[in-house]
Amino acid sequence: MDARRHIHALRKVIDAVQPAVPASAESRFALGANGPDRALGGGLQRGALHEIIAAGQPDAAAAAGFCAGLCISATRRAPGAGARAPAAARRHGVVWIRQVYGEMESGKLYPHGLREMGMPPGRLIHIRLKDATEILRAGMEAIGCKALGAVVVEIPGSPKILDLTATRRLSLAAEKSGVPLFLLRICPQAEGSAATTRWQIRSAPSRALEANAPGLAAFDITLLRHRAGPAGQRWRLEWDRDAQLFREPALSRPVVSLSPDRPAASSGKEEWRRAG
Template sequence: MTAATAPTLSDLRRSLAEAALRAGPVAGGRIGLGVPSLDAVLNGGLARAALHEIHAAEAADLAAATGFALGLALRAGQKGEERGKKEEEARRPILWVRQDFLDAETGRLHAPGLSELGLDPARLLLVRARDGEGVLRAGAEAARCPALGAVLIEPWGEPRPFDLTASRRLALAAEGSGVPVLLLRVAAREAPSAARTRWQVRALASRALEANAPGAPAFSLKLLRQRGGAAEREWRVEWDRDRRSFAERSLFDRSDRQAPRTEHAAPLSRPLVPLSGDGQVAADGHDTGLRRAG
């Protein structure tokens, strides 16, 4: 769909129905993050058929929170690949519902940056909505579609319609479809919700490689809440694009063990998901591969 066709919620429903006919239900179980100590606290990983909240610690940490959310979405497809399924079955699309205001506030999504993280932009279905209510409605529709690999919902701030009841709708939709729903929050306070887990993400400085080349994206993760499990735990991790897995930072950098947890690290030397400040999807103006679904 394109902006010229004035896509509506019914268009999204029709697209999702067509996708569901081409794919069977997703696998259940849990999504392992690849960090043994973290997966152990999560009883084997994130629950797949559930709602999870990811909060950017500050507005400047939105790129880090986005990178973590996309890493989880990519990990959600690992189970099918490990079982040797056909490539098309393991590469289910990721649907991202984003509020238009974010483009002006933080910049548009940049397809080369998504590729650097390990996501093929052709696998991404991007839905734009004018306000928080539209984001939540489109996200709830998408969460019911078992053909998707993951649903990422990104409103700005604290949308008035988002309350405990709205979060329960998202959680029930995820449980019914088996698709993980990742709610990316920025400029929002913590509030009661039906999310299975709630995370706070800060950016860490990446470790320079040879010739001072940018290192792997790095994150400071804090598990704020886990329904029925331990919480208030922290990890420092890096994202391995080739393995599509997280790894504990302390395994690579002993100095991290001595870093105070309350310190806000410097920004990444390479953005997790580069966002263009000039309002262009790609700097060279060429086709980025992003597919717009609304």
């Protein structure tokens, strides 16, 4: 009798600590690439905290690009759904909170660059603040707004204030509002975090276009941590802006992208590429 009561009490505690995982399709969004989507069980959870980590300072742009891709994936309309798209996809405002100091190191968000990634810059509310305390506070305020499509909180380094409690708080707030929260961190030290998933991002060489031009944005991503499944897998992904999804490029030798109006090239050694 006593044992049963104990187990009941423990269950309650576990329920309180572990977030309930809603299973509906609307609570997840797919990345588009098969590997990660399968590992995540259909996609990233919407009302949750996801930590995106740049492996080093030079990978800051890649991590920001991956984040932008996730924001777009979270707010994209299902093809053909039109006006009857699920409510979660109709919210498209994105709040991106950055530290002014970090801009010296890794540069400012460039709206035309966002546009080139596929996010209309008009959707973005860009907040620039002094320190991590302000950023976390603004992040809490923003994640409370259910009408947003996604919130990005970018914090360089490892400030003391960003501890397990702070991430737990963000995570709970995201769960409450159902808005995905991406915590973008540039080379942090390893530490405890209440994030649902944690990703490490590195830039990867792109598949060259004709005339050896740099191709689509490419990432080398590692799923460091996943609360509801296995972790540790590594993928190489490409962001396809036109389709608004991530893709796994063919793993064999770099190939030239096929185009319907041009003959498929084989050598990748052309002198010219039509650009612009």
